[in-house]
Amino acid sequence: MLPQPETAMRYTSHDLETALDFTRMLYAPVDAEDCVGRTMVELLRIVGAERIIYGEFDVERQVARLEMQPSIVKEQDGTVGGRVNGALSSLEAGFSHHPLFRYFLQVGDGRPQKATQVMTRSQHLAYCHDDEFARQLGAKYQIGMFFAVRPNIVAVILLTQSRRRFTQRTWALAHCLYPHLLNVYTTLASRSRARRDVDDLVALLEGPTSSVIVLAGTGEVRRWTAQAQQWIRQYCRTPFPTEADRLPDCFAQWYRRQLALAGQAQQVPFAFEPLVAEHDGRQLTVQFIPDDLRDEHLLLLNERQLTTSWAALEPYSLTPRESEVLGWVAKGKTNGEVGMILQMSGRTVQKHLEHIYAKLGVESRATATLKMLGVGDT
Numbered sequence: 001m002l003p004q005p006e007t008a009m010r011y012t013s014h015d016l017e018t019a020l021d022f023t024r025m026l027y028a029p030v031d032a033e034d035c036v037g038r039t040m041v042e043l044l045r046i047v048g049a050e051r052i053i054y055g056e057f058d059v060e061r062q063v064a065r066l067e068m069q070p071s072i073v074k075e076q077d078g079t080v081g082g083r084v085n086g087a088l089s090s091l092e093a094g095f096s097h098h099p100l101f102r103y104f105l106q107v108g109d110g111r112p113q114k115a116t117q118v119m120t121r122s123q124h125l126a127y128c129h130d131d132e133f134a135r136q137l138g139a140k141y142q143i144g145m146f147f148a149v150r151p152n153i154v155a156v157i158l159l160t161q162s163r164r165r166f167t168q169r170t171w172a173l174a175h176c177l178y179p180h181l182l183n184v185y186t187t188l189a190s191r192s193r194a195r196r197d198v199d200d201l202v203a204l205l206e207g208p209t210s211s212v213i214v215l216a217g218t219g220e221v222r223r224w225t226a227q228a229q230q231w232i233r234q235y236c237r238t239p240f241p242t243e244a245d246r247l248p249d250c251f252a253q254w255y256r257r258q259l260a261l262a263g264q265a266q267q268v269p270f271a272f273e274p275l276v277a278e279h280d281g282r283q284l285t286v287q288f289i290p291d292d293l294r295d296e297h298l299l300l301l302n303e304r305q306l307t308t309s310w311a312a313l314e315p316y317s318l319t320p321r322e323s324e325v326l327g328w329v330a331k332g333k334t335n336g337e338v339g340m341i342l343q344m345s346g347r348t349v350q351k352h353l354e355h356i357y358a359k360l361g362v363e364s365r366a367t368a369t370l371k372m373l374g375v376g377d378t
Contacts, residue, residue: 018046019173023180039184040069040157043177047170049159051137053088057095060152064095087139090132099127100144100158110146110154110182112174114166138162143171145178147185155185213299217259219252221245228301235277235284251275251286254343255299258288276341278324281305316359325352330369 022042036054044052055066068088095101103118104110116124128140139160147155159166159174206212206225214223221244236250247255254275275286282305289298318326321342328338335346335353342349353365362368 019176022046022177035184037067037069039181040067043157043181044069044159046177047143047159047166047174049143049161049166049170051139051160053091053156053158053160055156056149057101057154057156058152059096059154062096064092064156066092066095066156087133087137090136094133095156098144099123100142101146101154101156104144104146104154110148111178112143112145112171114171115142115144116165141165143174145174145181147182149185157181209303211301213247213301215247215255215297215299217297219247219255221247222296231284231301231303235279250343254286255288258290259297262288262290273340276328278320278327318356318359322352322356322359325349326356326368329353329365 025039025042040052040054052069053066054069055064057064066088091098099119100113100115103113115127119127128134133139134142137160139158139162141161141164143159143166145157149155206227211225211228211231212223213221213228216222232248232251236248239248241248246252274288277284277286282303285302285304287300287302289300324342325338328341333341335349338344338349339346353368356368357363360368
C-alpha cells in the first residue's frame, strides 16, 4: 500500500480558505455543461499545476475523450511552436496503458496518486523518455484522480508539471478535495442517466395522439415537440408567449398549481387532476407527472375525438365555455370539480349552468344532459 498524506499535516489559513471556496463553488447551482470545465479551471489554479487533463475513458470500448486546460492552440499546420502537437491525441489513444490508470485498476483506489509513487525510479525515467504524451507535453510529474461514475465509464483528472515535483502539501490538498469532486462527478453522471431516461420516455410516448413536454421547476420549457406546441396553440385561449421556453398563461397557471399540490403531496398521497380542454370536437388531456429529485417535470398530452354528439345542441347557441361546462356535468362532475378542471370558481360554474338551463329550456342537470345526448323529448 502506498503512503497517504499525513493526517497531522498542518494547513495554512490560506489553504483552508481556498479549499472552502472551492467546495462552495462545486455545490453552487450551475448548468451541467459548464460545471466540469469551470471546476477544472479552479482546481488547476488551487493546486498550482501547469496543466490539467480531464475527461472520460470507456473501459469496454477502450475509448478516451479528454480535454486540456490551458488548451493547446494549434497552428494551421498542426504544430505548436514548431513542434508537432500529438500529446493529447497520443494520451487518448494509449490511455489504457497510462501508469496511473493501471494502478487505479489494480487497487481500485481513485484518490490522488503521484506518478513517481506508482513506478520505480528507473520505470519513471523510461516513461518520461518513451511516452509521447509525457515527452511532448513535458509532463514529467503527474498526479492522477479517477472516478467510476457509470458502468464501464471512468472519469479522469491528471495534473501535470514539467520542471518541479508536486509538493506534499499539494498532494494532501488534492486528497481533501477528492470526495467533493467524486460527489460532483457522480451527480453529473446521474443527471446524464436521467437525461437518457427522459429521451427514451419521450421517444416511447410521442405519437399521433400523444406528446410530452419537459419542464423545469421554474416553469421553463426544456423540451417540447412541434406537435405539442400546435396543440397548445389550438386549445389555449390566452396569447402564446414570444419566448420559446414559456408556456402560455392558461397552461402555466395550471402548472404552478400542480407544483403547489406536489409540495403538499410529499406528506400526503395526492391524485393530480388533469387539465382538460376541448376545441372543434376534439379534446386535449394534460397530465402532470412530478419529479422533484431531478427538478424536471413532465406533462403528458393526449388528444382524442369527442365521442359525444353535440348536434342536438346546435340550435341553442351555447358558448364554447357553456359547452365545456355541460360536457363535464354530463360526466357526473360536481360544480366544484368542474371549476377545478376549467379553472373557475364553483359560483361561476353555477352561473354558466343557469344560462345553459335557460337556453335549453330545462331546469335540472339531468334534463340538460339528456338534451345534450339527444335522448327523449325533454
